[in-house]
Amino acid sequence: MAGSDFSSSFDRVLALHGVGPLERGVPRTLQVNVGKLCNQACHHCHVDAGPKRTEVMTRETADAVIALLARSLSIDTLDITGGAPELNANFRMLVERGREMGRRVMVRCNLTVMLEDGMGWLADFYRRNRVELICSLPCYSADNVDLQRGKGVFAKSIAALRMLNDAGYGCGELQLALVYNPVSPMLAPAQHELEQRYREELSTQFGISFDRLLTINNMPIARFAHQLSRAGRHAEYMGLLVNHFNAATVPGLMCRTLVSVGWEGGLYDCDFNQMLSIPLRIEGRARTIFDLNDLGELAGARIETASHCFGCTAGAGSSCAGAIV
Numbered sequence: 001m002a003g004s005d006f007s008s009s010f011d012r013v014l015a016l017h018g019v020g021p022l023e024r025g026v027p028r029t030l031q032v033n034v035g036k037l038c039n040q041a042c043h044h045c046h047v048d049a050g051p052k053r054t055e056v057m058t059r060e061t062a063d064a065v066i067a068l069l070a071r072s073l074s075i076d077t078l079d080i081t082g083g084a085p086e087l088n089a090n091f092r093m094l095v096e097r098g099r100e101m102g103r104r105v106m107v108r109c110n111l112t113v114m115l116e117d118g119m120g121w122l123a124d125f126y127r128r129n130r131v132e133l134i135c136s137l138p139c140y141s142a143d144n145v146d147l148q149r150g151k152g153v154f155a156k157s158i159a160a161l162r163m164l165n166d167a168g169y170g171c172g173e174l175q176l177a178l179v180y181n182p183v184s185p186m187l188a189p190a191q192h193e194l195e196q197r198y199r200e201e202l203s204t205q206f207g208i209s210f211d212r213l214l215t216i217n218n219m220p221i222a223r224f225a226h227q228l229s230r231a232g233r234h235a236e237y238m239g240l241l242v243n244h245f246n247a248a249t250v251p252g253l254m255c256r257t258l259v260s261v262g263w264e265g266g267l268y269d270c271d272f273n274q275m276l277s278i279p280l281r282i283e284g285r286a287r288t289i290f291d292l293n294d295l296g297e298l299a300g301a302r303i304e305t306a307s308h309c310f311g312c313t314a315g316a317g318s319s320c321a322g323a324i325v
């Protein structure tokens, strides 16, 4: 398939395999992206996040998110992401209200934020609120991590992981998952085998333990897409994703049970659609948290797709929870 033909081909491939069109089931997870502010600026970032970004969720919007969550009884998980979500002024409120409502609260933490000035409270805050942590660590080697995420990031990540182990994370008490994504334009390897390798390396070299490894594919959008284009490898990577389409991943795609909210309150089918400004639509109209009474109303709604969706269905599949099959 030529590079220019990738757009809009995802739905045709779903139809060819008898697994389309994509429709949402009952929403179970509300993923809140509180904005693009981050203490890092990684090469593969699909959010284009960084220390100079000013797009952040306001208190008014964060309050509206919590009000919608309270009304949406099908949602059992609040998943908070960014940027570095901990840098948002409303972060603590979101976590605490979510827990008070009895919801499972997950935070996508980049680890290094724990070592930023004024962030020494984080490990204890996570522990007290029994937050489940999903932490980026794309390799157990310093060179690979620093190449992708910036000089010195690996050493800081290891220091943060030690703090989390000391707080009770990754030792069977509080959940600590690590996230691997490929450093080069290739698919993620088998999750279980890589998890074993991570376990051995992190334990023997650094005495660190964790609960699960999640492997994800790099999505061909934002900073990673620009990097591919600069290297003249965009069409090659898209070809890899398309050629490894796996119909068995489709029932487990995260967009079937997740709803994504942007920093301005817009609703999306997933964080990737959010970054591409592809809104969630009902009867042709883009929806926000301000005009929906209950996220359960989105059950059965058609999911917006485009060529980047091949990143979720390639190989063992890829989602916020790692490999799908």
Ligand code: SF4
Residues within 6 Å of the ligand: 038, 039, 040, 041, 042, 044, 045, 046, 047, 048, 049, 050, 082, 083, 084, 110, 136, 149
């Ligand atoms: S990948 Fe994560 S840590 Fe890196 S810049 Fe993006 S949001 Fe920040």
Ligand code: SF4
Residues within 6 Å of the ligand: 253, 254, 255, 256, 269, 270, 271, 272, 273, 303, 304, 305, 306, 308, 309, 310, 312
């Ligand atoms: S990018 Fe993945 S999660 Fe998002 S709509 Fe496409 S298939 Fe679903």
